[in-house]
Amino acid sequence: MAWDLFLWIISFVISLALVASVFYQVICLTDLEADHMNPFETSTCINRLVLPEFILQGSLCLLFLLTWHWFFFLVSLPVTCYHAMLYNKRRHLIDVTEVFRGIDFEKKLRFTKLGFYISLFILVVFRLTLSVVYSLTEDDDLFHLF
Amino acid sequence: MNTENRNFPARPPPSFSSSPFASAPPPGVPPQSVGPEAVGFRPPTRPFTPPGPPMAPPAGVMRPGQPPLVSQIPGSRPPGPPLPSFPSTAYGPPGGGGGSFQRFPTPPPPFPATQNPPPSGPSPPQTLAGHLSPPMSFRPQQPMGPPPPSMTSGLPGGFASPPGPGFQQSMPGGPQPSYPGYPSNQVLQGPPKPFQSPSQGPPSAVSSYPSQTGGFSQHPGQQNMHPSYAPPPTSNVQGLVEDFNSLSLSNIPGSLEPGLDHTSFPRPLDGDVEPSSFAEAHPMNCHSRYLRLTTSAIPNSQSLASRWHLPLGAVVCPLAEAPEGEEVPLIDFGSSGIIRCRRCRTYVNPYVTFTDSGRKWRCNICSMLNDVPGEYFSHLDATGRRMDMDQRPELTKGSVEIIAPTEYMVRPPMPPIYFFLIDVSFSATKSGMLEVATQTIKSCLDNLPGYPRTQIGFITYDSTLHFYNMKSSLSQPQMMVVSDLDDIFVPLPDDLLVNLSESRNVVEAFLDSLPLMFHDNVNVESAFGPALKAAYMVMNQLGGKLLIFQNSLPSLGVGRLKLRGDDPRVYGTDKEYTLRVAEDTFYKQMAADCTKFQIGINVYAFSDKYTDIASLGTLAKYTGGQVYYYPGFQSSIHGDKLRHELARDLTRETAWESVMRIRCGKGIRFSSYHGNFMLRSTDLLALPAVDCDKAYAMQLTLEETLLTTPTVYFQVALLYTASCGERRIRVHTAVAPVVTDLGEMYRQADTGSIVSVYSRLAIEKTLSSKLDDARNVIQQKIVKALREYRNLNAVQHRLGSRLIYPESLKFLPLYGLAIGKSTPLQGGPADASLDDRCAAGFTMMALPVKKLLKLLYPSLFRVDEWLLKPSADLDDLKDVVRRLPLAAESLDSRGLYIYDDGFRLVLWFGRMLSPDIAKNLLGSDFAAELSRVTLQEQENGMSKKLMRLIKKVRENDPSYHPMCFLVRQGEQPREGFLLLRHLIEDQMGGSTSYVDWILQLHRQIQQNA
DSSP, X not given: OHHHHHHXXXXXXXXXXXHHHHHHXXXXXXXXXXXXXXXXXXXXXXXXXXXXXXXXXXXXXXXXXXXXOHHXXXXXXXXXXXXXXXXXXXOSSOOGGGHHHHHHHHHHHHHHHHHHHXXXXXXXXXHHHHHHXXXXXXXXXXXXXX | OHHHHHTOTTSOHHHHHHHHHHHSSOTTSOOOOOOGGGTTTHHHHGGGSSOOGGGOOOHHHHGGGHHHHHHHHHHHSOSOSOTTHHHHHHSSOXXXXXXXXXXXXXXXXXXXXXXXXXXXXXXXXXXXHHHHOOOGGGGGGOTTOSOOHHHHHHOOHHHHSSOOHHHHHHHHHSOGGGTTXXXXXXXXXXXXXXXXXXXXXXXXXXXXXXXXXXXXXXSTTGGGGSSOSSOOOGGGGGGOOOOSEEEEOOSSTTOOOTXXXXXXXXXXXXXXXXXXXXXXXXXXXXXXXXXXXXXXSEESBHHHHHHOOSOOEEEEOTTXXXXXXXXXXXXXXXXXXXXXOTTTOOBOOTTOEEEGGGTEEEOTTTOOEEEOOGGGOOOBOTTSOBTTGGGOGGGTOSEEEEEOOGGGOSSSOOOOEEEEEEEOSHHHHHHTHHHHHHHHHHHHGGGOTTTTTOEEEEEEESSSEEEEEOOTTOSSOEEEEEOOOSSOOOSSTTTSEEETTTSHHHHHHHHHHHHHHTTTOOOOOOOHHHHHHHHHHHHTTTOEEEEEEEOSOOOSSTTOOOOOTTOTTTTTSTTGGGGGSOSSHHHHHHHHHHHHTTEEEEEEEXXXXXXXXXXXXXXXXXXXXXXXXXXXXOHHHHHHHHHHHHHHHHHSOEEEEEEEEEEEOTTEEEEEEESSOEEEETTEEEEEEEETTOOEEEEEEEOSSBOOSSEEEEEEEEEEEOTTSOEEEEEEEEEEEEESOHHHHHHTBOHHHHHHHHHHHHHHHHTTSOHHHHHHHHHHHHHHHHHHHHHHHHTTSOOTTEEEEOGGGTTHHHHHHXXXXXXXXXXXXXXXXXXXXXXXXXXXXXXXXXXXHHHHSOEEEEOHHHHXXXXXXXXXXXXXXXXXXXSGGGOOTTOEEEEEOSSEEEEEEOTTOOHHHHHHHHGGGGGSOGGGOOOOOOSSHXXXXXXXHHHHHHHHOTTSOOEEEEEETTOTXXXXXXXXXXXXXXXXXXXXXHHHHHHHHHHHHHTTO
């Protein structure tokens, strides 16, 4: 059970990081649209985060698979596949020269991802609390045994 | 206004004296006075155009005035119409509750009277169209029955146009009975003299109110194009003048009947004819060489815009060369600072209005009221015109150049900087490129703009990089070789870029010795990427122009490229487009970095093998530069071309570190931009180095569902550093009317501009999909546009199997065909090499409208007869150059023809051409195979004459140097390659001929029509 708790704590941290990263990217894009940022800064800021985000998300998905959490694995699988597809087509980075042409799509994509990560985060928090509660009650039980 | 009152005895004076003006134009629009040409005609109708509830006088007041009015109608109307019917139906008492609807049609009858004025004057009813036009559904209720012929022809176009806001408002609620009064007043006032004085009085700024050229007078026939009023009896067909052009096509699409006369198809043999009526109506707009709208009538609603399937936008060439005497005036605002709107940052322009006795001015774009600075203050005269108007070019001219103070600089204005990155590998020296380039640079040193601040620098490279220290204290340049390509460093960063006037001797010594130094270089590698990085490191302090001379595929270091055009399996698949975009992200990244530091890149490519222009050109594309491509460069053949084009590139006036923005009125927005530049923010184009040969296309979208202003203003502002070191702002302002009528949009369309936008869209499309798809997109767009136009006219006319199109778009189908056959888009993979395609694509993305149209439909003319004429001289090029349709049947085997697309001149010798001519022109080589012959001036009159003609053709447009090719009829495959394939009206390989294309369009237009 301690392992389970550990798993959920890791998932909690990762999904929080994902939410934060995508949120930051969305902010960069809106700043760009509002002319508070120039395309050069925006693309450096966002592109710096893209690969770490992909890796984190992928490892989270893998983690769910390895720990046999089918539901969570299936939930995060489509996003992992989409990321892999983007990476294979070399379209994962923002093209600094054509930022404005694709900005609507990029924003929509990131908003969708943000929503997805937030719901994942909520689910994870739920499971985390559950496992915390379980582990506590389990301790209690053990305590009571004695 | 008082004078107007005198003319309306029937009206209740107080309500009319001011309200029409107050309510009709939005604030900020000058009182609608009219250009001198409209005198006496427009003003009378103006005050009535926006009848709205507030100004409509109550019925009781109006009635008494009616009888006399009715009696006047016959007098001012052309004889014929059964007049009694009008008073009875139209002017009779309101018919019960439904009266408002029933009565609606009554306003039109008087209009025939206003038809009488000469067709030159701008017509009144544009705002009528906007405010008064009824919803379509009203028309069937028309109580009058089939009108007499003169009646039908007399209907104003504006009336039948889609519903406008103003009228609908007035319909339901307002005191309807007032309606009869309006028209009758108009009749009364038909051409009242008293109006002339007030309308002439207002200042010229006021006359800027767009005189709407729609409606009746300019196109006498067009009122008929609306599915309006009542279906005309067939017997009256002669009264229906067709407003559109048409091509009669055979009944069965596809079957080519002998009757199909393709010689009557429209061809732009007179070159690009710009619509002139619009420019004449708006004399204060900037000239069309700077800004060309795709249609000079902006739709007033999103729904109307969505029915306009053609692009809505503009092509801007901010620095276009002005002919002698029309230079853009230079203005210094001095201590008052540049006058700009506080809110929208619009520059002061001829369309702003001054109020409050000259203390305030109203911005024409956002209608904000701004203070006039004390230094700029001037009293207004009685008409509200500034006293000092004539001394202020910014208030009378659509194009001005303003000297910018230090607030417009982020750093001291940069000096003109030319940096050369020259490939000195084996092929560069062997082809003679190095020699020609260095000679040309040397000969241009005196003419580089910006003396004495101009700076210059060189890097050469093969498998290593060579830097040159040209410090003025040296007598000979010092060469430094860097061979570590992975970790580039710049030795002596301060002495690589030197002031030309100080180091002139060293630079000249360097240019003299450069070809000799690498004379026997056998290195075939090219470390292009590292060299580019090094150049970037040298230049990024100041920016400037980087000229790259590249002879082979970059093969070493970062940014090396693969031979990827070779794989035939990729062609025709979905992956094909990847060959047309940069392979390595290094290029895009470098381009972005260069733009950031104000470096503009021009690429000169010379290889006969694949050099991946797609990747190299990316550098030029995003830095506002251009690509020059000389496949298989040989100095003996291409030397002249390179010499001229490089010289032009170096010596033409260049605007440095510039940004461009185009502002437009509220409710519309420029949403996409097309051309060679990089977007710095959503609407700011970064152009590190821009010159007169670059144009940019942009497209508009309507942000609001309904535009309420009668006009829209556009203002292009280019902030740049001139070569002399001054920071300047070039401002072009234009106005365009807002219309409610699709037909009007078609009438005001500008084919050149539309084609320019389309070709850019098509080329962009090839970067993300197959060539076929790109061509289809253009075809579909044209089909949709013409189908909409057909639907617009189908109700009223029996179109049968005719292809109809507005006069303004008569060349659109042909140009559409030409876009599909242009080098970037033509045929399949075998029809043009990948590099050719990409180079042509990059070039076309930057071409100004006129040049593009010439490239799409080149001129072909016969010269042998003219050469034989002893007396004829070269006084007028137009007489000599009678352009022929671009079809093989234009070529007579006894003739000598010149084909000129602005980039190449092809001399085609007919097989039966008299040997004398050939001998005279070619000298002793006349019988040889022409691929080995170059045209040289011979010692005889005929040859001299021809050379003079060619020289003149080249001088006509100096931006490129067309190379001369000679070809004899039947010399395959050269003939096909040089000429036959470019005869775009013919069927070649898989492409369609002009006739088939028209039939194909026609068939598609009729489907679902």
